[in-house]
Amino acid sequence: MAVDRLSLEIPDRSITVLVGPSGCGKTTTLRMINRMVEPSEGTILLDGVDIQKQPVNTLRRSMGYVIQNAGLFQHRTIIDNIATVPRMLGWGKEKARERARELMERVGLDASLAKRYPYQLSGGQQQRVGVARALAADPPVLLMDEPFSAVDPVVRKGLQDELLRIQEELGKTIVFVTHDIDEAIKLGTMVAVMRTGGKLAQFAPPDELLSAPADAFVEDFLGTDRGIRRLSFFASAGLELKTAPVVAVDATAEQIAAVSTPDVPYLLVTDPEGKPLGWSEPDDLTPGDVVTERLLPYGRPFEHGEESLRAALDGAVLSPTGWAVAVDGTGRVVGVVSQQTIGEAIRSAHAEGHRAGHQTGHHTGRRTDEKVAG
Amino acid sequence: MNGFFDIPSDLQHSYLGLIGLHLREALLPVLAGLLLALPLAQLCVRFRWLYPPVLGVTTVLYAIPSLAFFVVLIDYTGQTELTVMIPLAVYSLVVLVPAIVDGVRSVPQETLAAATAMGFGPVRRYVQVQLPIAVPAIIAGLRVATVSSISLVSVGTLIGNQGALGNLLADAMFYHRPVLAVNSVVTTAFLAIVMDALLVLVRVLLTPWMPRGTRKRPKAAGAPEPAAPALEDAVR
Structure with missing residues (x-):
């Protein structure tokens, strides 16, 4: 059983990260959202509507999907890769390409790469194409399955910063799967820590996760220096500086x-x-x-x-x-x-954090509810 | 009437006529084989258990000597070109089916997952993603099948002079003109090389997306070098 009685409420227009060790069912959970895996029991609601209620390919075309190693179509040019979903949705060739060019700019790809083929790009560039392709039809939901795991740490940091910037501009509902807790803490508005067997260990904003892990498993998963890492959430603006010396x-x-x-x-x-x-x-x-x-x-x-x-x-x-x-x-x-x-x-x-602690975890708007049993 | 290109009148063809005939007898079977192999290979990809028996059957068919084939077929199709082409089409399957299966299977998992996630149905995914990516492997298979077929046509001589350029071999003996045998062998080899080069050109045109310099036949195609079946066929 990959995922067992998981119940998650994914807030609208924010990044929700599913994190956990391999085999904890995080990818399975993600794939249930676009029905690449069908749950044996339970329902997944998108804006309150069961996702089973619409044709599977219509559902998938309304969700961007980014995958490890990008999964680009090696036989198509970069611009045609990005234009794939708009073309399937019946856009004209020129309109789809126009949109693709716009997205290349948004994800930080040089326009001169448009006519290249995937093999001519670096891993980081390919991953940017993957993100642009997922955004092409302007889907409200973006599913990302360990998208930055296969690139080196420097490129990964660049891609993470870029994702945060794009998210600030576009405000998508993003579900992001990773096994890297640092990535989860950096990117997540909310972080769901999962344990083997597809059980939810804790669902909380990252600083709450660091300050109050729910149990020994979460604490262990967070690693040793969570106190130091939690300082990332405290601004330095309040520091009283000495200007004299x-x-x-x-x-x-x-x-x-x-x-x-x-x-x-x-x-x-x-x-x-x-x-x-x-x-x-x-x-x-x-x-x-x-x-x-x-x-x-x-x-x-x-x-x-x-x-x-x-x-x-x-x-x-x-x-x-x-x-x-x-x-x-x-x-x-x-x-x-x-x-x-x-x-x-x-x-x-x-x-201060202690006083404000009970304010977090409040969200409104569209929700993707997942209630799954196996 | 003893020149290199003077063809004995009993063959009822000019030199160029023989070449045209030879190409028709060699290429039509490969085309038929490809049309048969495509759906067969797709079934093998779809239902994995089907692949080993299909591979077994095509290999056994390939092991049947062409003469034996002719003997059986003559009862139905007579001493015609068709009798020559049917075995050739069957033989091509042993190369084409594995080439297509391996080509389609070589499409990376993430590419398939991405296609599915973008809302490709199975048919669209096969036509727009799997098949184009399998083109290099398929053409690698076609090269072997084509060269092999060109060399095999000569056997048709044995059933009422249906061997095109191969008929020159028999005439070389009848008329004591060894030059005819040399002509037959050289022309056949030349045709094989030209067709092989054409297929390479087709692949280059169809796959601008392949990294340059590493345009190798995927080893996954599992096909022997073109020379190997050609030699083997000469023994038949």
């Missing part, structure tokens, strides 16, 4: 003395444009003659307000000084922050 590389002795106070053990040296160079103890700084090679490394600066507390903490632990450097969008230093301050911000974020 920052000096330019060409600072005078007076300027250095002015910012040296007993509570700042280190000063951050920046170049004339305000980009970070490194840390130094105030006494080691010789005005007008700073040896940049001898400065302490400043780790990885985080973009204040844009990146999460996870990035801030990462920057702080990377630098031997224990201080993180906050920058703006252009890479100029806007302040520095200590591990202690980040720690306090984490504690207060926890307290």
